Amino acid sequence: xxxxxxxxxxxxxxxxxxxxxxxxxxxxxxxxxxxxxxxxxxxxxxxxxxxxxxxxxxxxxxxxxxxxxxxxxxxxxxxxxxxxxxxxxxxxxxxxxxxxxxxxxxxxxxxxxxxxxxxxxxxxxxxxxxxxxxxxxxxxxxxxxxxxxxxxxxxxxxxxxxxxxxxxxxxxxxxxxxxxxxxxxxxxxxxxxxxxxxxxxxxxxxxxxxxxxxxxxxxxxxxxxxxxxxxxxxxxxxxxxxxxxxxxxxxxxxxxxxxxxxxxxxxxxxxxxxxxxxxxxxxxxxxxxxxxxxxxxxxxxxxxxxxxxxxxxxxxxxxxxxxxxxxxxxxxxxxx
Numbered sequence: 001x002x003x004x005x006x007x008x009x010x011x012x013x014x015x016x017x018x019x020x021x022x023x024x025x026x027x028x029x030x031x032x033x034x035x036x037x038x039x040x041x042x043x044x045x046x047x048x049x050x051x052x053x054x055x056x057x058x059x060x061x062x063x064x065x066x067x068x069x070x071x072x073x074x075x076x077x078x079x080x081x082x083x084x085x086x087x088x089x090x091x092x093x094x095x096x097x098x099x100x101x102x103x104x105x106x107x108x109x110x111x112x113x114x115x116x117x118x119x120x121x122x123x124x125x126x127x128x129x130x131x132x133x134x135x136x137x138x139x140x141x142x143x144x145x146x147x148x149x150x151x152x153x154x155x156x157x158x159x160x161x162x163x164x165x166x167x168x169x170x171x172x173x174x175x176x177x178x179x180x181x182x183x184x185x186x187x188x189x190x191x192x193x194x195x196x197x198x199x200x201x202x203x204x205x206x207x208x209x210x211x212x213x214x215x216x217x218x219x220x221x222x223x224x225x226x227x228x229x230x231x232x233x234x235x236x237x238x239x240x241x242x243x244x245x246x247x248x249x250x251x252x253x254x255x256x257x258x259x260x261x262x263x264x265x266x267x268x269x270x271x272x273x274x275x276x277x278x279x280x281x282x283x284x285x286x287x288x289x290x291x292x293x294x295x296x297x298x299x300x301x302x303x304x305x306x307x308x309x310x311x312x313x314x315x316x317x318x319x320x321x322x323x324x325x326x327x328x329x330x331x332x333x334x335x336x
Contacts (some may be wrong), residue, residue: 004322004326005224005225005322005323005326006224006225006323008319008321009033009034009236009319012031012033013033016031017031017033026040026041026042027039027040027041028040028041028046028147029152032154032237033233033237034153034154034220034232034233034234034236034237035152035153035154035233035237036050036076036079036153036220036221037049037050037076037077037079037080038050039080039150041147042144044147045144045145045146045147046082046144046145046146046147046150047142047143047144048077048080048082048142048143048145048150049077049140049141049142050073050076050077050140050141051073051138051139051140051141052072052073052076052138052139052141053135053137053138054069054072054073054089054091054135054136054137054138054139055068055069055072055134055135055136056069056097056105056133056134056136057133057134057175057179058101058133059178059179060175060178060179060198062101062104062105062108063104063105063107063108063111064108064198065105065108066104066105066106066107066108066109066110066111066112067108067109067111067112067202068108068198068201069105069108069109069139070087070108070109070112070113070139071112071201071202071203071204071272071273072201072223072272073087073138073139073140073141074087074116074118074141074204075202075203075204075207075221075223075272076141076221077141077142077143078143078203078204078207078208078221079151079153079203079207079219079220079221079275080143080150080151080152080219081149081150081151081207081211081216081219082143082144082145082146082149082150082211083117083143083145083208084116084117084118084141084142084143084204085117085118085119085142085143085144085145086118086119086120086121086141086142086143086144087113087118087119087120087121087139087140087141087142088120088121088122088123088139088140088142089109089120089123089124089125089137089138089139089140090123090124090125090137090138090139091123091124091125091126091136091137092126092127092128092131092136092137093125093126093127093128093131093136093137094127094128094131094132094133094136095127095128095129095131097127097133097136102125116204116205118141149211151211151216151217151218151219152218153218153219153220153233153234153237153238154218154234154237154238155217155218155238155278156217156218156234156235156238156240156242156278156304157217157238157240157278157304158240158304158305158306159280159281159303159304160217160218160278160279160280160281160303160304161278161279161280161281161284161300161302161303161304162231162242162244162276162277162278162300162301162302162303162304163275163276163277163278163279163284163287163288163291163298163299163300163301164222164227164249164250164274164275164276164277164298164299164301165203165206165250165273165274165275165277165291165296165297165298166200166250166252166271166273166274166275166296166297166298167227167249167250167251167252167255167271167274167297167299168222168226168227168249168251168255168266168267168269168271168274169226169255169258169259169264169266169267169269169270169271169325170197170200170201170252170255170271170272170273170274171197171198171201171223171269171270171271171272171273171274172226172264172266172269172270172271172324172325172328173194173197173252173254173255173258173259173266173269174194174195174196174197174198174199174200174201175198175325176258176262176264176325176328176329176332177191177194177195177197177254177258178195178198179332180332180333180336181195183332183335183336184258184261184262185261186257186258186261190254190257190258193253193254194254194255194257194258195254196253196254197252197253197254197255200252200273201272201273202273203221203272203273203274203275205294206275206291206294206296207219207221207275209290209291209293209294209296210275210277210287210290210291212290213283213286213287213289213290214283214286214287215279215280215282215283215284215286215287216277216278216279216280216283216287217278217279217280218234218238218277218278219275219276219277219278220233220234220275220276220277221272221273221274221275221276222270222271222272222274222275222276223270223271223272224270224323225268225270225319225320225322225323226265226266226267226268226269226270226271226320226323226324226325227249227267227271227274227276228267228268228310228312228317228319228320229268229319229320229323230274230276231244231276231310231312232309232310232317232318232319232320233319234276234278235304235308235309235310236308236309236319238304239308240304240305240306240307240308241304241305241306241307241308241309241310241311242302242303242304242305242309242310242311243302243303243304243305243310243311244301244302244310244311244312244313245301245302245313246267246301246312246313247313248299248300248301248302249299249301250297250298250299251266252297262328263328264324264325264328265324266324267312267324268320268323268324269323269324269325270323270325278304284300288300
């Protein structure tokens, strides 16, 4: 049976990469494994485009769930260096979801888009038999801006420094401890600290600050496969080696304790809200300052070198075969 989660590079190359519809001259960047957005040329503007699933998680509060889902969708164009500008959404809702429940979720979507200056341009909303929570549709985000400001996850070059915000497993820990609090053996105070990580899963504002600081060569959000997966995706797509020292990466409060209790590898667990950024050495100070001014934890985790792959704490690694949080989620769901 195939693994759950995102497809791997071999699946992409075999089934998708050679079948991409019509060849159009206005597509400046098409699908590529490890790159979460494409780019369309529109006159003097570039349009970064990305599509992601939308989850609805009532257990975290429906308005909060709307904000969370919106941030996940917008993040993939925010790392392009352009500011997200537009959103299209499609919902396939379970019939039992009430109008009021959807309205609460939608308020969260609307509020987050309003704060970020993102307009909702079109969509589709319906109820269908067979649909169930949490996966209720998808969103397509666009960022319209100056082509000169574009950044790509495959832009790292030897000599660049690797910066990491927030650290490993922020999203996984925040979600799992919030969804399954009674099944996680942590003291009440530690559990609350771990649950608070869910409020750090927004990377759009950090990505904007990073891009404005300058000197950035590549940016990527560390979702499925976690930080180790993000390092591999960026290194492999750029044809370089990332040499990483984990002791220089911030670890948010509650993460280590929760991962130990859950039996979850933090470095391979999805962590929306965490950015991996490669920066010209002369610009590291400006980028770090821009993030710290926002109150965002950041560390200089390593450097980009000639070669290939990822050397993590002196050991050569392989890309994660899957996300470490999925089996933990499935186990907790089965036990609930």
